[in-house]
Amino acid sequence: MEILLAENAGFCFGVEKAVDAVYAQLADQSAGTVFTYGEIVHNEAVTKDLAAKGVKTAESAKDIRGALEEAKNGGGAENACVVIRAHGVGAAVYDTLKEQQLRVVDATCPFVRRIHETVRKAGEAGETVIVVGDHDHPEVQGIVGWAKGPIAVVSSPEEAAALDFPRGSNLTIVSQTTFRRHKFKETVEVFSGKEYNVNIVDTICSATSVRQEEAERIASEADVMIVVGGAHSSNTRKLYEICKGKCSATYLVQHAGDLNTQMFEGAARVGITAGASTPKNIIQEVQTYVRTRSEL
Ligand code: SF4
Structure with a gap:
């Protein structure tokens, strides 16, 4: 079984920068509680890892206010920060965060x-x-x-x-x-x-079109196409639709655990691509799964 792995799979520049910004705050000894304004990336593995390390997700200014009160009682309020994700936010959100005298780490994609x-x-x-x-x-x-x-x-x-x-x-x-x-x-x-x-x-963004065009080309050559990414990620769903249009045996999976051998029965060529919110290690695990099955 031949594997056609997309070169432009996984984190785009903007998402990588935003995720790195959160980990940099976690590594900074002087930083208090780290909040992200919305999920930093639509990927369960990453958000679970961040939550386990104490990162809190806020969906609104009210959330932040409440969480800050909690942080005051439990510690970590000092030098707390809010990381704005790559998607960016409206001007009013900056105003609210400023009013609350919160330290903002702006990871809005340029x-x-x-x-x-x-x-x-x-x-x-x-x-x-x-x-x-x-x-x-x-x-x-x-x-x-x-x-x-x-x-x-x-x-x-x-x-x-x-x-x-x-x-x-x-x-x-x-x-x-x-x-x-x-x-x-x-x-x-x-x-x-x-x-x-x-x-x-x-x-x-050309990162998106390059990824989509490459996925379309690979899907048209593949017998089975795997799209790796979060179910709630809009760019991953779009990739899935594009690939499905070229290869009827297209599967959207979040990680290697979603794969099974029946998916690859009779396939000579398997294509793999991934949404902009999929970390490299998850793509590698999927690739390893397919490679292992192809060698059986
Ligand atoms: S614009 Fe969006 S897709 Fe493009 S690099 Fe920035 S975050 Fe990624």
Whole structure:
């Protein structure tokens, strides 16, 4: 059995930087309790490891306030910090954290930070901002939180078609970094066909498109395709959909423990890729499992 392992599998630059930032705080003797604003990465193995080391996940400013009170009683409140994950957060979150005099370790991916800046500046210039992305995705909610004027989120050409602005409106269009490029183009075309002044800023991260294109190519050559990643990771689910489109025997697994020998029956070539939130050791375990079975 031949293994086709994607070169662009696992943590992207932004996620790696954010996870490293949390471990760096844990290693810093002078740091108090470490909080992350939302799960630092959609991967159970990593979040469990961090939780075991005392990292707390906060979903809101209220959570942090409550957890801080606890920390005061139990120690660790001094020099406590909040790590902002790669997805980033809206401007109001920074304000709240500042009000609470919390030390912020900002691990927002620089590519996401650039979108925040684009949105802020467009709003200040009086333009309407359109974000092409998934409404519920935390990155999109963070982007919306930098709006200084009208802003709308659309996830499909149909949703874009339902929007109506006065003729001659100035629109700045950005994308969620992990959105699929062809869907972004289709959605943007809806606005280009109307009488607006449209400024399209393609903010799709190349780490995502490179990973997706490679996965698609490998899946089209493989008999069985394994996508490794968290069930709640949107980029992992997108990878799965892409691979499934090319290889019907595509499986989404969180770790090697989800694999079984029946999956590989009769397969000559097995492809392996992984979402941006999958650590290297988990990919290696999956690869070892497949290699061991292929040698039996
Ligand atoms: S996918 Fe790209 S934009 Fe998103 S965190 Fe990773 S490197 Fe940054």
